[in-house]
Amino acid sequence: MSFQGVDHVGVGVGDIDEAIAFYGRHVGFDRVLFDWTGELTSVEAFAGRAPHARVAMLESSSATPIGPGRVKLVQILDSDDPPPVPAGQAWGEVGVCEICLHVRNVGEVHAALVAAGCEELMPAQSSAVVPHDIALDISYVADPWGTKLELIEWTGLWRSLPGPARAEGVNHVAFGVTEMARTRAFYERLGFTELLFESVDFFDPMAPWYEAPWYDPGNLPAQHMTMPMSSQGAAIEPVVLDPPGPDCRGEWGHLGPMDFGIRVASIDAATAELRADGIEVHGEPQTIDLGGGREWRTVAFAEPDGNYVSLVEARY
Ligand SMILES: [Fe+2]
Numbered sequence: 001m002s003f004q005g006v007d008h009v010g011v012g013v014g015d016i017d018e019a020i021a022f023y024g025r026h027v028g029f030d031r032v033l034f035d036w037t038g039e040l041t042s043v044e045a046f047a048g049r050a051p052h053a054r055v056a057m058l059e060s061s062s063a064t065p066i067g068p069g070r071v072k073l074v075q076i077l078d079s080d081d082p083p084p085v086p087a088g089q090a091w092g093e094v095g096v097c098e099i100c101l102h103v104r105n106v107g108e109v110h111a112a113l114v115a116a117g118c119e120e121l122m123p124a125q126s127s128a129v130v131p132h133d134i135a136l137d138i139s140y141v142a143d144p145w146g147t148k149l150e151l152i153e154w155t156g157l158w159r160s161l162p163g164p165a166r167a168e169g170v171n172h173v174a175f176g177v178t179e180m181a182r183t184r185a186f187y188e189r190l191g192f193t194e195l196l197f198e199s200v201d202f203f204d205p206m207a208p209w210y211e212a213p214w215y216d217p218g219n220l221p222a223q224h225m226t227m228p229m230s231s232q233g234a235a236i237e238p239v240v241l242d243p244p245g246p247d248c249r250g251e252w253g254h255l256g257p258m259d260f261g262i263r264v265a266s267i268d269a270a271t272a273e274l275r276a277d278g279i280e281v282h283g284e285p286q287t288i289d290l291g292g293g294r295e296w297r298t299v300a301f302a303e304p305d306g307n308y309v310s311l312v313e314a315r316y
Pocket residue numbers: 098100150172174237
């Protein structure tokens with residue numbers, strides 16, 4: 001079966017017009033693949049209702065094979081205020097916690113995003129990951145709605161296409177889980193078979209993010225991170241904190257990164273295959289007619305920790 005990696009990361013925003021403009025102008029997601037408003041029956045199992053929402057799928061015209069993923073902006077329209085960022089979220093609690101963009105020249109892109117109004121969360125630095133000693137440049141900023149954006153250039157893997165400093169598309173999505181072996185086995189079944197790195201060391205530059213009263217800053221949890229890659233699409237970065245932090249899945253559609261989609265060639269075949277493996281799929285795929293022969297199909301399914309994950313079959 002053809003599972004094709006992470007298709008997109010879903011981000012809740014308070015004003016989708018502002019967010020489309022911001023992500024288009026400053027983060028490289030300059031193509032709006034669709035901009036749709038309606039009832040999302042596909043996430044009923046996550047949201048407890050079929051939320052009335054506006055959804056915009058953005059693609060980067062600078063996307064590369066290592067920065068291929070899209071961003072899905074979501075604005076909840078059936079409540080007065082958007083659901084807030086889950087309280088106590090530092091990084092690695094159960095729930096989606098970051099979007100990582102592959103970029104050409106981390107330092108320059110980081111400076112440009114800070115100049116555009118992003119909060120600096122971690123200055124640019126060079127590092128390497130075990131066990132293959134793959135070099136990378138890394139930094140973090142927060143978008144105006146609080147989403148942690150990691151900027152990475154996998155200098156040990158790929159130096160990007162020629163051209164100016166720029167953000168590409170999504171390289172990976174990070175999310176918290178509770179049992180790494182169970183998560184690895186589950187996502188391996190979905191095509192995430194190649195392990196880029198595994199780390200059990202706390203990444204010290206993240207320490208300021210872990211705040212009281214949810215954490216004891218003098219006694220931070222251990223971080224177990226892995227990055228399983230699929231041969232296509234963006235990667236996943238599951239994280240286990242020990243001891244675990246609060247449940248930060250939040251209400252579906254909350255501000256900040258909150259769900260992700262896995263691309264499949266045939267959603268009907270993939271759904272049948274998941275069910276045959278005993279994986280719970282929530283209802284039948286929702287088909288959204290985007291006009292002009294374009295179509296978006298999606299269905300939610302149950303992953304081991306209840307993170308909000310869907311399958312996506314798209315024709316744009
Ligand atoms: Fe990451």
